[in-house]
Amino acid sequence: MNAPHPSKVAGIDSTLPPPAHTVAPASGAPGGTAVPAPHPPAPGALLQDRxxxxxxxxxxxxxxxxxxxxxxxxxxxxxxxxxxxxxxxxxxxxxxxxxxxxxxxxxxxxxxxxxxxxxxxxxxxxxxxxxxxxxxxxxxxxxxxxxxxxxxxxxxxxxxxxxxxxxxxxxxxxxxxxxxxxxxxxxxxxxxxxxxxxxxxxxxxxxxxxxxxxxxxxxxxxxxxxxxxxxxxxxxxxxxxxxxxxxxxxxxxxxxxxxxxxxxxxxxxxxxARMTALAEELLPSRLPRVAGVELAARHRTGPRGGGDWYDALPLPDAALGLAVGSVTGSGPGAIAAMGRLRASLRAYAVMEGEDPVAVLSDLELLLRLTEPARTATALFAYCEPALRKITLAGAGHSPPLLIGEHRTEFAETSVSAPLGMLACWEAPSAEIQAEAGETVLLYTDGLLHRTGDPTDRAFARLHAAAASVPRALRHDPGAVADHVLRTVLPDGLDTADSHEDVVLLAARFD
Known part of the structure; x- marks a missing residue:
């Protein structure tokens, strides 16, 4: 009778050599003492061992x-x-x-x-x-x-x-x-x-x-x-x-x-990588040079690609427009929507930039007509560098932060809903008078969300980070933004994977 052939078990190839679970008995003993021949293994013992x-x-x-x-x-x-x-x-x-x-x-x-x-x-x-x-x-x-x-x-x-x-x-x-x-x-x-x-x-x-x-x-x-x-x-x-x-x-x-x-x-x-490259291409590769103000921006894209953005553009009468915003969602759709909103805001800013409320009102109408399933937050600031005067309006966005030699404080802005949330958006504007050498820091909520802290603690961390900027760095808006980013997001969280984008836009006034 032929020996039984072991079948495959749980998809494992039965031809795999078995591990050495069974040790062969010795064929002899010291001193020439005869050792009885081992008994043949019991039926099925070899299969069980395998x-x-x-x-x-x-x-x-x-x-x-x-x-x-x-x-x-x-x-x-x-x-x-x-x-x-x-x-x-x-x-x-x-x-x-x-x-x-x-x-x-x-x-x-x-x-x-x-x-x-x-x-x-x-x-x-x-x-x-x-x-x-x-x-x-x-x-x-x-x-x-x-x-x-x-x-x-x-x-x-x-x-x-x-x-x-x-x-x-x-x-x-x-x-x-x-x-x-x-x-x-x-x-x-x-x-x-x-x-x-x-x-x-x-x-x-x-x-x-x-x-x-x-x-x-x-x-x-x-x-x-x-x-x-x-x-x-x-x-x-x-x-x-x-x-x-x-x-x-x-x-x-x-x-x-x-x-x-x-x-x-x-x-x-x-x-x-593709989402990051696409988002970077839709954001300004260079910031404009405007007399009386120095600019710097920092941008971190999440692994899925998000809709956070920033912009800076020269306006008539030696003015400067600054904007930051965030579109809900992630991926190619959010990036495309971000690109459309940013391009539209630039057009509205050129036409009526001195009135930030009108700029955001036009942007809100566009969003409701072209992106009915999305909402967005945005902040637009009309800056007059010669006067160091800033007129701004925000739609559901966090307030700017003023960083100077004698003060570090959040600007007083009105509470307003994000774009696309209400049938008709409206909010009052606010004015900020910056001092010589002060930096105005605009940022998106991703900076706060990446901390993992509740909102009030995240704002407190951001304020403490801004207040701790060394005096030797305060003349450089890029160094100010880097210090804030590293301090608010320690242990590499500024570069670690996160679903949140981060944008910082710093403007230092002479």
């Missing part, structure tokens, strides 16, 4: 993929990939090189147990000679293959172990090198068992390996059919070594899942 190994492997993969799934930033996910992969293949150090094959970025090189200087040393090795080089070099012209290292769950795309047959595949960027053939490759992986005895290894690679103290490497391509080629992950061994078949199998399954997760984060990163 099942226990598969369950253990499934549990390990589940825990690692769960940890990876909790990452929502690209750098964090790359670090988690390196840590999990090192545990699976039994390495201590490694690096991951993210270079999407489409050339659209983003590109990252992240190390595990490797400092920036170590990564710099690796960059001195010719790219094609590095362990990850074959996987991140561009395809040859005319190559239409799209590498897919795995063709089914748990099985590698090629059963052949012939290094020569894999060393010439164009889909991985032409890595038919002596070192690759000597090391032995399979679809999606590259093994250097001993870098110091391997034939054909680039001398610079050997020199850098000796300097950094690693003697072997194991590389996996970051590629799936849906995600395409994203780059490669490399793990480094201190001594000549290579992972066994079981470790390689588990690492391959994990990296396949990680590549899909990384592809999603790459797309998020690209979208964020």
């Amino acid at each position: 099942l226990a190994g598969w369950v253990s492997d499934l549990t390990t993969l589940h825990e690692l993929t769960e940890r990876l799934a909790r990452t929502d930033a690209l750098d964090e996910a790359l670090q988690e990939l390196l840590r999990a992969g090192a545990a699976l293949v039994g390495a201590r150090r490694g690096l991951v090189v993210l270079e999407p094959a489409d050339g659209l970025g983003p590109t990252h090189t992240v190390g595990l147990g490797l400092g920036r200087a170590d990564l710099g040393h690796l960059e001195t090795v010719p790219r094609g000679a590095l362990a990850y080089g074959p996987y991140v070099r561009r395809d040859r012209p005319g190559s239409s293959k799209r590498p897919g290292p795995y063709d089914s769950y748990g099985s590698y795309g090629s059963d052949s172990g012939d290094a020569e047959s894999h060393g010439s595949q164009d889909s991985y960027g032409s890595y038919d090198t002596p070192s690759a053939r000597a090391a032995g490759t399979a679809d999606g992986e590259l093994v250097h068992r001993d870098l110091f005895t391997e034939d054909g290894l680039d001398p610079r690679h050997r020199e850098v390996a000796a300097r950094l103290g690693y003697a072997a490497s194991y590389s996996l391509l970051l590629c799936t059919e849906s995600a395409g080629r994203l780059g490669a992950a490399v793990w480094l061994y201190d001594e000549p070594a290579e992972p066994d078949e079981r470790r390689r199998h588990l690492a391959g399954l994990y990296v396949r899942h990680a590549t899909e997760h990384l592809a999603r984060l790459v797309e998020v990163e690209r979208t964020r």
